Amino acid sequence: MKEQRTKRTTRHFHRIALALSAVFLAAAGASAAELPREEAVLTHAPNVPPPITRRTPAKVVINLEVKEHIAELAPGVEYTFWTFGGQVPGPFMRIREGDEVEFHLHNNPDNKLPHNIDLHAVTGPGGGAAASFTAPGRSSQFSFKALKPGLYVYHCATAPVGMHIANGMYGLILVEPEFGLPPVDHEYYLMQGEFYTEGEYGTPGLQTFSMNKALDERPDYVVFNGSVGSLTGDNAIHAKTGETVRLYVGNGGPNLISSFHVIGEIFDTVHIEGGDRLNANVQTTLVPAGGSAIVEFFCDAPGTLTLVDHSIFRAFNKGALGMLKVEGEPNLTVFSGKQHDSVYLPEGREPPSDNGHALVRTDREPTLTEQKRAGELVYKQTCFACHQASGQGIPSVFPPLANSDYLNADPERAVAYVIFGRQGPITVNGVDYNQIMTPQNLNNEQIADVVTYVLNTWGNKKGRISATRVQEIRDGGPEPFGAGIHAE
Amino acid sequence: MTVVPSHSARASTRSKVKRIVIALLFASLCGGVEAAFIQVDAGVYRPIYSNEPEQPVAAFLLEEAQVTNEEFLQFVTENPRWQRSKASKLFVDERYLANWTDDLTPGVNAPLNHPVTQVSWFAARAYAQWKGARLPTLAEWEWAASASEDRADSRGDTNFLARILAWYGRPASTGTQPVRSVYKNFWGAWDMHGQIWEWVEDFNSALVTGESRNDSALEGGLFCGSGAAGAADVEDYAAFMRFAFRSSLKARYSTSALGFRCARDLPADLKEPTQ
Numbered sequence: 001m002k003e004q005r006t007k008r009t010t011r012h013f014h015r016i017a018l019a020l021s022a023v024f025l026a027a028a029g030a031s032a033a034e035l036p037r038e039e040a041v042l043t044h045a046p047n048v049p050p051p052i053t054r055r056t057p058a059k060v061v062i063n064l065e066v067k068e069h070i071a072e073l074a075p076g077v078e079y080t081f082w083t084f085g086g087q088v089p090g091p092f093m094r095i096r097e098g099d100e101v102e103f104h105l106h107n108n109p110d111n112k113l114p115h116n117i118d119l120h121a122v123t124g125p126g127g128g129a130a131a132s133f134t135a136p137g138r139s140s141q142f143s144f145k146a147l148k149p150g151l152y153v154y155h156c157a158t159a160p161v162g163m164h165i166a167n168g169m170y171g172l173i174l175v176e177p178e179f180g181l182p183p184v185d186h187e188y189y190l191m192q193g194e195f196y197t198e199g200e201y202g203t204p205g206l207q208t209f210s211m212n213k214a215l216d217e218r219p220d221y222v223v224f225n226g227s228v229g230s231l232t233g234d235n236a237i238h239a240k241t242g243e244t245v246r247l248y249v250g251n252g253g254p255n256l257i258s259s260f261h262v263i264g265e266i267f268d269t270v271h272i273e274g275g276d277r278l279n280a281n282v283q284t285t286l287v288p289a290g291g292s293a294i295v296e297f298f299c300d301a302p303g304t305l306t307l308v309d310h311s312i313f314r315a316f317n318k319g320a321l322g323m324l325k326v327e328g329e330p331n332l333t334v335f336s337g338k339q340h341d342s343v344y345l346p347e348g349r350e351p352p353s354d355n356g357h358a359l360v361r362t363d364r365e366p367t368l369t370e371q372k373r374a375g376e377l378v379y380k381q382t383c384f385a386c387h388q389a390s391g392q393g394i395p396s397v398f399p400p401l402a403n404s405d406y407l408n409a410d411p412e413r414a415v416a417y418v419i420f421g422r423q424g425p426i427t428v429n430g431v432d433y434n435q436i437m438t439p440q441n442l443n444n445e446q447i448a449d450v451v452t453y454v455l456n457t458w459g460n461k462k463g464r465i466s467a468t469r470v471q472e473i474r475d476g477g478p479e480p481f482g483a484g485i486h487a488e
Numbered sequence: 489m490t491v492v493p494s495h496s497a498r499a500s501t502r503s504k505v506k507r508i509v510i511a512l513l514f515a516s517l518c519g520g521v522e523a524a525f526i527q528v529d530a531g532v533y534r535p536i537y538s539n540e541p542e543q544p545v546a547a548f549l550l551e552e553a554q555v556t557n558e559e560f561l562q563f564v565t566e567n568p569r570w571q572r573s574k575a576s577k578l579f580v581d582e583r584y585l586a587n588w589t590d591d592l593t594p595g596v597n598a599p600l601n602h603p604v605t606q607v608s609w610f611a612a613r614a615y616a617q618w619k620g621a622r623l624p625t626l627a628e629w630e631w632a633a634s635a636s637e638d639r640a641d642s643r644g645d646t647n648f649l650a651r652i653l654a655w656y657g658r659p660a661s662t663g664t665q666p667v668r669s670v671y672k673n674f675w676g677a678w679d680m681h682g683q684i685w686e687w688v689e690d691f692n693s694a695l696v697t698g699e700s701r702n703d704s705a706l707e708g709g710l711f712c713g714s715g716a717a718g719a720a721d722v723e724d725y726a727a728f729m730r731f732a733f734r735s736s737l738k739a740r741y742s743t744s745a746l747g748f749r750c751a752r753d754l755p756a757d758l759k760e761p762t763q
Contacts (some may be wrong), residue, residue: 080657109583112656112685112745113729113738135736136743159732160725167657208654210644211725349616 009092033247035059035100045225046237048187048248049094052176057098064090065106066115066134066156073195073221074319076204076230076373076381081226082115082167083378084155088226089191089252090154090171096123097149097178102141103128109137114158119144120290121152121173129157149177151274151292153250162240162254166196166214168226171254172292177276183241190231192260192287192309192320193252196220201318202377205245217255222314224307224322229380231307233389239299241328244268245308246296253289260287260295261310262324264303267295284310300330301335343423343436343485366445368452368464375453378446383454386437391458397435399428402458415465415473416481418447423485436485444470499588525549525752526676531640533627536727545631550624551749553678554603554686555615558593563615565592570611579610583742601666603684603747609739612687612748623689624751626734630727633681635674651683652726664745681726687748691734 040063041049067086073079084090095101107115114135118127122144125131131142156169196214197207201221213219224231231237239245251258261284270279274292279285285293306323308315315321330337366374379387379400383401387393391402401407406428407414421439425432442450444467451465478484530547562570571591575584587606589595598604607615609623616622624632636642670682680686738747 111742112658114733133736135733135738135741136745138736139743158736159728163725163729209657211650211653 035296037061039063040093040095040101042085042093043189044085044087044091044192045089045189046231048092048174048189049298050094050181051180051187052094053180054096055179056101057096060095060099061102061104063104063106064117065108066111067108068111068113070206072227073197073207075221075376077197077199077202077228078206079195079197080111080167080208080307082164082169084117084154084156084169084171088168088193089169089184089189089250090169092171092189092248093154093173094176095146095173096176096180097146099146099175100143101146102143103132104139104141104175105132105134106139107134107136111136115164115169116140117154118157119152119154119173121146121148121150121154121175123147126157127154133158146175147277149175151175151248151250151271151294153252153290153292155290156254162214163209163211165254166194166209166251167250168193168195168248172248172250174248175371181246185243186237186239188237188245188324189248189250190224190307190322191226191250191252192199192222192224192256192258193226194254194256194314194318195221195223197221198471202381204373204377209319214254219256219318222256222309222318222320224320228319233384235325236304236323236325239324239326241299241302241326241331242296244296244426245324246294248292248294249285249287250274250292251289252286255289256309256311257289258287258320259284259310260293261285261308262295262297262299263306263308265297265299269296270294299326299328301331303327303335313417315395341436365466366449368456371449371452371464372456374446375449375451378442378450379453382440382442383450393428396431396433399426399431399433399435401454401460403429403460405429407454408461410481411451411463411465412469412473413481413483414454415451415470416478417448418442418451419470419474420478420481420483421485422483424482438485444465444468444474495555524552527754528551528628528632528675528677529640531631533631534643536731543627545627547625547754548628549752549754550628550632550675550677551621551751552676554684554747554749555612556601556667557588557598557604558600560604560607560615561592561594561600563618567614567618570614571579575611577740579740580608581740581742583744584608584611585742599666602664603667605664605684605744605747606742607687607747608742609687609691610739611742613689615748616750619750621750621752623687623748626688626690627686628751629680629686630730632673632675632677635677635680637671637673640674649726655682656726656729685733685743685746686731687746688734691737691739 035058038061040060040062042062042064043049044308051263065086066082066084068080068082069086070078070080081088103117105117106117114133116129116133119130120126120127124144128142128144132140134140152173152175154171154173156164158164170191170193172189196210196218197203197220198210199205199207199220204400221228229235249260267282268280270282270285271277271294272279272285273288274294282295285295287293303322303326305326307324365436386398387401388398391400393400399406406426417437418440422437425434427433440447447470448465448467454460455463455465526549528548528550529543533543533545535543568574569576572585572588573591585606587597594600613623634641634643636645636648639645642648651699663684668678670679672678673680
């Protein structure tokens with residue numbers, strides 16, 4: 001009798017539980033069904049999807065493919081990248097607070113390794129890592145709700161995690177706050193990451209991942225958007241004076257913290273660490289590995305702003321350098337430009353004249369192809385800041401090297417200018433210039449290579465300069481070519 | 489000169505003779521397509537997590553090269569239920585032999601002398617049974633694969649590890665090469681690294697202990713820093729990648745860089761006398 005009552009009670013409980021769960025399921029089903037369904041717009045860096053205009057949550061479907069492939073890390077340097085969406089960083093994803101995301105991760109059949117994704121915007125175990133763990137040639141699906149607004153990093157979290165990140169598997173997902181972000185004129189996406197290669201910086205050819213350097217946190221490359229030069233020259237980003245720019249800045253790491261700075265600007269606002277808190281009037285903001293920041297600034301004056309990791313050797317020696325070109329009328333009150341220019345030589349100091357001994361190459365002579373290839377690297381590291389990516393120079397400021405009548409008239413004069421520097425007026429392709437080029441600290445073979453490269457590029461007259469000839473010009477001093485710089 | 493561990497010092501002339509005998513024996517058993525087995529002496533398999541005990545590995549026989557498309561063609565010819573269009577979807581996924589032209593033509597994307605890939609664990613196992621063999625266990629495979637050209641145990645040899653890692657870093661789209669083309673290791677087994685991944689009998693055992701409450705913790709460990717904290721050798725990234733790869737698989741999956749080779753127990757009369 002007693003046993004019977006117990007059974008009945010249990011059955012009763014079961015019935016209530018069933019009914020309750022039915023109600024919950026119905027509610028959950030109903031709310032999911034009510035949400036409009038849309039496919040997320042994904043963009044590759046430096047582009048950002050348009051702001052979200054809807055003011056209610058949606059069911060957002062994200063499809064992301066993992067692809068392992070070889071691409072350029074720097075001019076002449078290749079690397080096997082592991083990527084989300086075929087590029088480093090992975091695509092920018094933009095959703096809204098309260099959205100429910102249905103995430104599909106596809107592992108390309110040609111890949112060799114399993115991958116997954118840990119989105120820092122996910123509240124749940126592993127940020128989705130275990131749920132999205134996917135063998136080559138398979139797809140995984142999981143869902144999450146975007147509970148908190150902010151700019152979040154996503155990355156692969158498959159063992160060995162460090163290596164998956166070091167090979168480029170990271171990107172940003174923006175969860176817009178309920179009422180959106182204030183409108184701006186331009187939004188750009190920029191993500192820092194470092195690469196650890198067997199060869200030193202600039203060593204040409206296909207480079208493999210160096211585990212030892214990664215363990216030592218000693219990268220050869222620190223870059224924005226996956227490669228040296230991804231944001232310079234023709235790849236620079238643009239704005240006009242009077243416009244406001246918002247940069248979504250992420251740091252994939254895997255190891256280094258970025259000291260993000262824009263040379264020639266002050267950030268009006270910074271969303272510290274990609275969160276809600278705003279700081280104002282900031283020069284440099286820290287972006288942690290696996291973290292982000294949103295920076296905004298108004299462009300008062302025209303010119304090229306240089307984006308750097310102000311841990312500065314990374315910028316000028318390892319690649320963490322980008323450009324934002326601001327066009328518009330100069331505002332001379334905000335910034336005058338150079339008003340006076342002369343060389344300052346302390347008393348008793350002579351301009352450098354002869355530091356080139358023992359710089360002649362002793363092994364075999366390089367081929368023209370080798371010289372051009374090596375010269376291109378020298379050019380991109382030394383000359384390109386003034387003479388520009390395609391040798392076009394800057395009108396009236398830095399003379400062009402492309403299709404240059406002045407260069408072609410006497411290439412050895414150019415060698416002398418690189419060795420000794422040059423000061424005073426010259427006319428190139430009918431335009432007058434009056435600037436100073438400082439002596440360049442390059443050895444004979446670097447000078448021979450870079451002048452040979454320039455002579456064989458951009459419509460110049462071809463020809464070659466040997467390291468031996470550079471030494472002879474060095475020995476002859478600046479006078480025969482009217483080279484050198486002097487005190488006023 | 490490198491130091492050869494004591495267990496291989498026993499690789500005397502006697503055992504070399506034995507190996508030749510074994511090779512001849514199996515060459516005669518498997519008419520037509522050649523499948524030579526080499527002997528791997530007893531050793532120790534060290535799991536990637538240091539809290540797991542080292543496992544002794546008994547001497548066994550291992551196929552000297554991966555199973556080729558040609559060999560697998562013979563298998564599916566004699567066993568039609570393993571042909572691409574006929575194989576049960578319980579045992580293979582949509583990518584099973586998808587690189588073959590049709591059921592009985594490997595074709596241009598699967599040269600006859602290249603290792604067969606895109607086969608499921610079930611199919612690999614059926615092939616091994618058909619050959620009167622089995623798949624190697626994870627411990628056997630790992631022990632045999634830890635041999636470099638001149639050392640039975642090259643774990644801790646950073647040059648060897650770097651070579652393995654370099655291969656793991658190349659995309660599979662770079663394709664396979666004919667079998668026996670990368671390197672022959674101390675035991676005489678070809679291309680244990682550098683060509684493809686290989687199925688093992690207990691491929692998912694790294695994450696499955698039989699105690700289900702522990703399994704989730706183990707799996708979690710593979711995805712984050714805590715995985716490295718318990719590792720026996722934090723620098724053996726290559727081992728982590730193999731375990732991550734295996735744990736992403738299910739027995740019916742097939743992928744473009746995954747094949748297999750067979751193993752056998754050492755015949756009783758050829759076993760080394762115990763020390």
